[in-house]
Amino acid sequence: MVQVSSMKEDAVTSGHGSGGRLTQKLTERILSRFETEGFEMEDCAFLDKGGNDADIAVTMDGFTVSPQDFPGGDIGKLAVCGSSNDLAVRGVEPRWLTLSLIIEEGLEFSLLDRYMESAARTAKEGNIRLIAGDTKVVPHGMADKIFIAACAMGKKMSSRTLQTSNLRQGDVLILSTSPGRHGAALAAARFNIAAPGLTSDCALLWPSLKPLMALDGLRCMRDCTRGGLGTVLCEWAEGASLGVELVETNLPANRETNAICDILGFDPLYLASEGCAVVAVAPEQAEGCLDLLRQNSISRDAAVIGRIVADHPRMVGMKTRIGGMRCVDMPVGEILPRIC
Amino acid sequence: MMCLAVPYTIVEIFDDGSARAESGGVEVEIRLDLIEDPAVGDTVLVHAGFAIQKLDRGESEEMIALWKELNEAAEASVARV
Amino acid sequence: MPESDLKAPREGPANIEALRGKLSEYLECAGRPLTFMEVCGTHTVAIFRSGLRSLLPEGLRVLSGPGCPVCVTDQSEIDMALSLAKRDCVVLTYGDMLRVPGSSGSLLKMKGEGAAVEVVTSAIQSMEIARKNPEREVVFLGVGFETTAPATAVTLQQARRNGLDNFSVLCLHKTVPAALSALCSNPDLRIDGFILPGHVTVVTGLDEYAFLTKKLRRAAAVAGFEPEEILACMTDLARQVAERDFRLSVWRLKDVPIEGNPAARRILSEVFEPCDARWRGLGVIAGSGCRIAEPYGEFDAVRKFGLDPAEDVVDNGCRCGEVLSGLISPPECELFGRVCTPLAPVGPCMVSSEGTCGAWYRYHQ
Numbered sequence: 001m002v003q004v005s006s007m008k009e010d011a012v013t014s015g016h017g018s019g020g021r022l023t024q025k026l027t028e029r030i031l032s033r034f035e036t037e038g039f040e041m042e043d044c045a046f047l048d049k050g051g052n053d054a055d056i057a058v059t060m061d062g063f064t065v066s067p068q069d070f071p072g073g074d075i076g077k078l079a080v081c082g083s084s085n086d087l088a089v090r091g092v093e094p095r096w097l098t099l100s101l102i103i104e105e106g107l108e109f110s111l112l113d114r115y116m117e118s119a120a121r122t123a124k125e126g127n128i129r130l131i132a133g134d135t136k137v138v139p140h141g142m143a144d145k146i147f148i149a150a151c152a153m154g155k156k157m158s159s160r161t162l163q164t165s166n167l168r169q170g171d172v173l174i175l176s177t178s179p180g181r182h183g184a185a186l187a188a189a190r191f192n193i194a195a196p197g198l199t200s201d202c203a204l205l206w207p208s209l210k211p212l213m214a215l216d217g218l219r220c221m222r223d224c225t226r227g228g229l230g231t232v233l234c235e236w237a238e239g240a241s242l243g244v245e246l247v248e249t250n251l252p253a254n255r256e257t258n259a260i261c262d263i264l265g266f267d268p269l270y271l272a273s274e275g276c277a278v279v280a281v282a283p284e285q286a287e288g289c290l291d292l293l294r295q296n297s298i299s300r301d302a303a304v305i306g307r308i309v310a311d312h313p314r315m316v317g318m319k320t321r322i323g324g325m326r327c328v329d330m331p332v333g334e335i336l337p338r339i340c
Numbered sequence: 341m342m343c344l345a346v347p348y349t350i351v352e353i354f355d356d357g358s359a360r361a362e363s364g365g366v367e368v369e370i371r372l373d374l375i376e377d378p379a380v381g382d383t384v385l386v387h388a389g390f391a392i393q394k395l396d397r398g399e400s401e402e403m404i405a406l407w408k409e410l411n412e413a414a415e416a417s418v419a420r421v
Numbered sequence: 422m423p424e425s426d427l428k429a430p431r432e433g434p435a436n437i438e439a440l441r442g443k444l445s446e447y448l449e450c451a452g453r454p455l456t457f458m459e460v461c462g463t464h465t466v467a468i469f470r471s472g473l474r475s476l477l478p479e480g481l482r483v484l485s486g487p488g489c490p491v492c493v494t495d496q497s498e499i500d501m502a503l504s505l506a507k508r509d510c511v512v513l514t515y516g517d518m519l520r521v522p523g524s525s526g527s528l529l530k531m532k533g534e535g536a537a538v539e540v541v542t543s544a545i546q547s548m549e550i551a552r553k554n555p556e557r558e559v560v561f562l563g564v565g566f567e568t569t570a571p572a573t574a575v576t577l578q579q580a581r582r583n584g585l586d587n588f589s590v591l592c593l594h595k596t597v598p599a600a601l602s603a604l605c606s607n608p609d610l611r612i613d614g615f616i617l618p619g620h621v622t623v624v625t626g627l628d629e630y631a632f633l634t635k636k637l638r639r640a641a642a643v644a645g646f647e648p649e650e651i652l653a654c655m656t657d658l659a660r661q662v663a664e665r666d667f668r669l670s671v672w673r674l675k676d677v678p679i680e681g682n683p684a685a686r687r688i689l690s691e692v693f694e695p696c697d698a699r700w701r702g703l704g705v706i707a708g709s710g711c712r713i714a715e716p717y718g719e720f721d722a723v724r725k726f727g728l729d730p731a732e733d734v735v736d737n738g739c740r741c742g743e744v745l746s747g748l749i750s751p752p753e754c755e756l757f758g759r760v761c762t763p764l765a766p767v768g769p770c771m772v773s774s775e776g777t778c779g780a781w782y783r784y785h786q
Contacts, residue, residue: 011533011534012533013529013530013533014529014532014533015529022764188366191542192368192369192542193366193367193368194366194367194368195365195366195367196365196367197365198365198366255364255365256364256365256366258364259346259363259364259365259366260366262344262346262363262364263346263363263366263368263542264516264542265344265516267470318472319472320470320471320472320648321471321648322437322471322472322473322476322648322649323437323438323472323476324471324472324473324474324475324476324648325472325475326469326470326471326472326475327783327784329783332763332764332774333520333529333764334529336516336517336519336520336540337515337516337540337542338344338515338516338517339344339387339388339515339516339517339542339565339569340344340461340462340463340489340490340491340517340565340566340568340569344463344620345568345620345623347675370543371543371545371572371575373575373578373688374571374572374575374682374684374685374688375684376684385620385623385677387568387569387572387620388515388542388543388544388565388568388569388572389542389543389544389545389546389572390543390544390545390571390572390575392568392571392620392623392624392682392685393623393624393677393678393682395675395677397675397676397677397678398675398676399674399675399676400671400672400673400674400675400676400677401676402670402671402672403650403653403672403673403674406653406656406657406672407436410436410439410440410443411439413439413442413443
């Protein structure tokens with residue numbers, strides 16, 4: 001008699017929040033309850049102003065980072081960067097912001113003030129205005145100090161709509177900086193690893209992406225947040241039914257991020273960034289795109305990391321240092337530190 | 341390249357058998373209970389927070405011999421071209 | 422020989438090319454297709470991540486063995502850990518263990534339901550946590566092979582020294598040679614050579630593996646985890662078969678004492694004693710487990726909480742044992758892809774993301 005214990009999912013797990021395959025399933029589940037005709041699976045949506053070209057975009061994002069303070073930023077800065085970067089990668093200049101704060105009772109005012117000052121400073125730097133907001137206080141233990149939901153809005157500056165369906169065979173992929181520094185900085189803080197030289201890449205992307213609006217061969221862009229670069233590229237490959245080919249030795253790398261990955265058994269390809277964009281551009285404009293990116297300090301290390309190919313559609317392959325090929329798959333659930 | 345025992349250099353040794361060790365720009369706390377006569381500056385292989393072996397013996401003879409053989413073979417084939 | 426010749430990444434492909442050529446030569450000499458097994462889960466991941474598999478010549482099949490200590494943790498052992506979490510113990514574990522299925526879910530699932538399950542990155546941290554929470558029973562899950570077991574042994578010594586009465590260890594440590602020996606006892610075994618784990622031998626030394634070459638007349642060699650090291654090891658395995666010259670060799674760029682780490686082994690033999698252990702997919706293997714020895718009995722979670730390692734295990738139909746022995750390929754198991762998937766794994770080969778079944782599922786669908 002064969003009996004099988006099955007691990008049926010009957011509740012939300014931490015893995016559903018990890019940005020990989022399970023997050024995809026969760027999103028699908030939620031959307032299935034709605035009328036979603038015309039719903040794009042992109043980072044932000046364009047508002048249809050009744051016949052005119054859509055030129056206002058909106059996005060919504062939640063922030064529950066632990067620890068709330070990390071090298072290179074805090075939850076306040078992250079809320080502004082994270083939400084407005086979702087606009088920037090669709091060629092939208094972030095202009096307006098609304099914030100909804102879920103505050104746990106007992107949060108010291110000194111912390112609250114610091115996070116809000118940090119958010120305000122970042123908004124000012126990006127020329128983004130706070131136009132509405134909300135606060136809720138929940139009993140002790142119902143939230144982890146503070147959760148922030150942010151809605152960012154802005155004006156479309158690209159001549160055409162940047163979207164996954166623009167991808168063509170031969171397009172060149174450019175990464176604006178080394179991937180995973182945000183995830184690595186958080187992991188270092190959580191697992192007691194001292195990394196004095198490492199800060200999160202948390203930053204506003206628009207200033208470095210704005211010059212790319214001049215390129216008519218710009219196809220689409222994404223910021224590599226939850227699930228990392230690997231997940232974004234898997235989404236592109238699946239969304240466009242094309243293959244992605246990466247070249248390992250071309251990937252910008254960060255020494256401390258690699259060291260942290262070695263210790264914990266992580267792969268930098270799946271670690272979150274908060275100021276790192278991957279850009280797809282027509283091959284004849286790749287060089288120009290690279291030059292434009294490198295003029296901005298946050299994307300000084302930009303590099304061509306691969307291209308869109310016709311073979312292995314819907315799959316991401318990576319040419320490795322030793323000349324082999326490996327598959328880059330979407331992570332299934334939460335990324336856990338490993339010993340073997 | 342991932343490998344879950346990483347070579348670290350011992351930076352500081354404490355009385356309780358723990359130490360600070362550095363690799364690739366990051367520092368962690370490790371235990372030295374499994375190593376005989378550890379000293380600051382030693383390179384040790386660390387697995388799950390414990391140094392499991394000193395790594396101060398240079399290169400492996402077998403590897404050197406093989407590499408040498410391969411390099412010579414490669415040179416010979418270049419010479420033939 | 423300057424060091425740069427051995428390590429310069431730019432030299433990588435050139436070295437790899439040369440090694441591939443040599444490997445092909447030996448395969449040709451062998452005159453038949455060969456099957457090697459990498460015994461260590463970290464090798465499995467290294468082979469996958471470096472893209473080495475795609476560079477292997479025709480006529481060579483490489484199987485992933487029972488070499489991930491986490492994946493071979495039996496369902497009954499996970500059930501013991503789950504029962505500890507249900508009893509309101511603080512359960513501390515390496516991250517690898519969280520997803521491994523018991524008969525009613527995993528530690529990750531219990532954590533999601535509010536159980537006190539926390540990830541540590543070193544065994545010693547579990548003792549600190551016990552010290553800081555004197556009102557809670559704190560249990561550390563000791564999993565891993567000979568590389569990892571010494572850390573648990575030291576932690577037990579420290580716990581005894583400090584007289585911690587709220588700390589214990591659920592000891593699930595296993596040893597590699599016994600499992601290999603059990604695999605090899607199958608007369609149908611179709612494995613010509615073994616890639617032995619670089620880090621386990623850092624502790625154990627090589628003597629325990631001599632039976633592979635001397636008694637069983639199989640090729641066996643130790644490799645580090647750089648792709649060049651693994652390929653050099655495979656090349657030597659093919660040489661051993663081709664020349665019928667079975668000798669344990671070591672392929673590590675860095676030289677490590679071949680006698681292993683005697684200090685670590687002393688601590689292991691003081692704190693643990695060998696016992697029979699149940700392996701997921703392989704069943705009970707005599708002498709392949711570590712039990713906490715009498716002087717440390719008070720820190721043994723099995724004794725402390727009267728845990729019952731279920732004797733009668735239900736046959737769940739998993740054929741990982743045969744996959745691990747190279748007898749069948751994953752799709753020949755009726756659970757594969759239907760009941761047993763990466764999201765709901767049944768056997769060790771699917772539990773491990775790079776196990777034979779996990780990899781097959783991802784790349785052959």
